[in-house]
Each structure stands twice: as C-alpha cells, then as structure tokens.
Amino acid sequence: MQIDREKCTGCEACHPYCTVAAIHSLKKDEGEDLVSIIDQDECVECGVCYRAKICPTDAIYPVELKWPRSVRGVFSDPITVHKETGLAGRGTEEMKTNDVTGRIRRGHAGVAIELGRPGVGTRFRDVDIMAQAVAKAGAVFEPKNPVTFLMVNKATGKIREDILNEKVLSAIIECGIEINKLENLLSVIKATSSKLDTVFSLDLIRRMGEKGEIETLPIAKRAGFALRPNTKNNIGFGRPLFKEDK
Ligand code: SF4
Ligand code: SF4
Structure with a gap:
C-alpha cells in the first residue's frame, strides 16, 4: 500500500486504521507541512486503510504486489485467495x-x-x-x-x-x-x-x-499452557457426520 504525497494533507485520519501501526507522519522536504507515509517494511498489505475509505483526498492506493511481497497480502488480506489452496x-x-x-x-x-x-x-x-x-x-x-x-x-x-x-x-x-x-x-x-x-x-x-x-x-x-474454556462449534454445513471404524 502507498500514500500519494501530493494528495496527502497529513490529517492523520488513516493512522488508527492501520492494523500494525505502519503509518507515520513526517515533514515534507520543502516546508513544515506534515505528510503521512507507510513504512513498507512493516506494512502487511492487509488493505484495511484503503478499504476503510477514510482518506478525504483518496491519497491511499494499492500497488501490484510481486513475489515475495505478494505473500503478505495472501496471509493478511481476508479477501485475497491463496493460489495453491484456493x-x-x-x-x-x-x-x-x-x-x-x-x-x-x-x-x-x-x-x-x-x-x-x-x-x-x-x-x-x-x-x-x-x-x-x-x-x-x-x-x-x-x-x-x-x-x-x-x-x-x-x-x-x-x-x-x-x-x-x-x-x-x-x-x-x-x-x-x-x-x-x-x-x-x-x-x-x-x-x-x-x-x-x-x-x-x-x-x-x-x-x-x-x-x-x-x-x-x-x-x-x-505442558504448562493456561487453558481458555471457550469453544467454536461448526457442524459442517449439513454434511453427514464422519463415522470412524472402531
Ligand atoms: S495495508 Fe494494512 S498494514 Fe499496510 S498501511 Fe494499510 S492498514 Fe497498515
Ligand atoms: S487520511 Fe489521507 S490525507 Fe489524511 S494522513 Fe492519511 S493519507 Fe494523508
């Protein structure tokens, strides 16, 4: 994910939306105005800042991800489908x-x-x-x-x-x-x-x-693990129960 420096007003509205706090403010080179940047090493390409449509100037934009960076989107963005597993x-x-x-x-x-x-x-x-x-x-x-x-x-x-x-x-x-x-x-x-x-x-x-x-x-x-007594029950969307031979 990237931020267009020409469009960004430095309002910081996008900062709390970042899932890993990768968006920071810095001063524009030529003056005192602030602009936001995305730390590319920290960004996990989850797409949340973009999909939230929070930016008043549409300064946040996705870029095409090439290997190996594309693996970030696959594991972080829930709407990206993993090619091998579907x-x-x-x-x-x-x-x-x-x-x-x-x-x-x-x-x-x-x-x-x-x-x-x-x-x-x-x-x-x-x-x-x-x-x-x-x-x-x-x-x-x-x-x-x-x-x-x-x-x-x-x-x-x-x-x-x-x-x-x-x-x-x-x-x-x-x-x-x-x-x-x-x-x-x-x-x-x-x-x-x-x-x-x-x-x-x-x-x-x-x-x-x-x-x-x-x-x-x-x-x-x-083994030293603290247990949390909660459950997630999934009955398999109506498929018949598996029967194991005794
Ligand atoms: S894509 Fe995700 S990790 Fe990257 S800047 Fe946006 S919210 Fe943060
Ligand atoms: S919301 Fe848009 S204009 Fe405001 S800091 Fe983020 S990228 Fe810049």
Whole structure:
C-alpha cells in the first residue's frame, strides 16, 4: 500500500486504521507541512486503510504486489485467495469441521499454532523457527494448509528462504501427531516461544471420548499452557457426520 504525497494533507485520519501501526507522519522536504507515509517494511498489505475509505483526498492506493511481497497480502488480506489452496484466509476450513471430515482420528491430535495478531503481526522467520521445532518433535504438517505450501521440505518444516523477512498479520501452522507424543510436542512449542519475536495462540483438535472427556486438556496443562474454556462449534454445513471404524 502507498500514500500519494501530493494528495496527502497529513490529517492523520488513516493512522488508527492501520492494523500494525505502519503509518507515520513526517515533514515534507520543502516546508513544515506534515505528510503521512507507510513504512513498507512493516506494512502487511492487509488493505484495511484503503478499504476503510477514510482518506478525504483518496491519497491511499494499492500497488501490484510481486513475489515475495505478494505473500503478505495472501496471509493478511481476508479477501485475497491463496493460489495453491484456493482458500481465502490463513488456515484450512477443515480444521474446524472434524466431525464431518474425520481428519483427526482416534489416537491422534490436531495442533494449530496461530502466529501473529493484529497490532503485532509475524515474520516468516518466526514461522520457520516454530515449524522446524515441531517437525523435530514428530509433527506431520497438514498438506492443504497455506504455510505447508511454503515449505521447501515438509519433513523438516523449513520455510523457503526468500520469504523469511516477509511480514504478515498472522499465519497458522497446522499439524497432527499421535496422542502419546502430544505432551512432548507441547513442551517443545512452549520452549520455542522464547525464541520468537511475536505472539501465538495454540489450538488443539481432538475427538471427544465416549463420555465427553477431552483427553488433550490435562496434557496441555501438564505442558504448562493456561487453558481458555471457550469453544467454536461448526457442524459442517449439513454434511453427514464422519463415522470412524472402531
Ligand atoms: S495495508 Fe494494512 S498494514 Fe499496510 S498501511 Fe494499510 S492498514 Fe497498515
Ligand atoms: S487520511 Fe489521507 S490525507 Fe489524511 S494522513 Fe492519511 S493519507 Fe494523508
């Protein structure tokens, strides 16, 4: 995203709309008038400042994004569709619809690590650090996830070198693991958090037991994670429930 210096009056109306505080004021070269600029290294190309139509002089305008910068829009702008997966957004829809897809089977847990948040963002350098750490602990990456497509090696979790400095609003690593390896994986995730220059939240996906028990909860507690007792229920838009052989 760019600001036309000739049109900008420096009113600062756009500043609070930026999701990562990348818009700043500075003095125009020839005088004392202020003009706003977008820090291109910090801008995640989410498009919010442009779509908000807040600028009274239409000074904010999008530019065509070329690789590797285009990856910023793919992960930060919810109306941009990821070419390889055909999905808009950061993760796979099926993470939330296990009741109809059966992607996470008995004896396994799904793990999603959501790096970055509005106001903070994340660089792929941090995604790379976390992905390589969880791969070493035995996690298997979800093949349809957008982050997985950016790995040069899906066994090690190594992210392609040319995007490591690219900053996005957030990116989700999705993987699966046998339940008996989950506690170690969560301990690895906890230990890796101190190496990151961003925040993340952790999702655990698991089939409930016959009596409604959720096996992952005590495991997450033992690994040192504080749990938030909220749920997101998605019944799969009318598709039949997946039936797993016993
Ligand atoms: S596109 Fe998004 S990140 Fe970039 S300046 Fe606008 S609001 Fe900020
Ligand atoms: S809203 Fe428009 S005119 Fe005002 S500071 Fe932002 S870009 Fe400049």
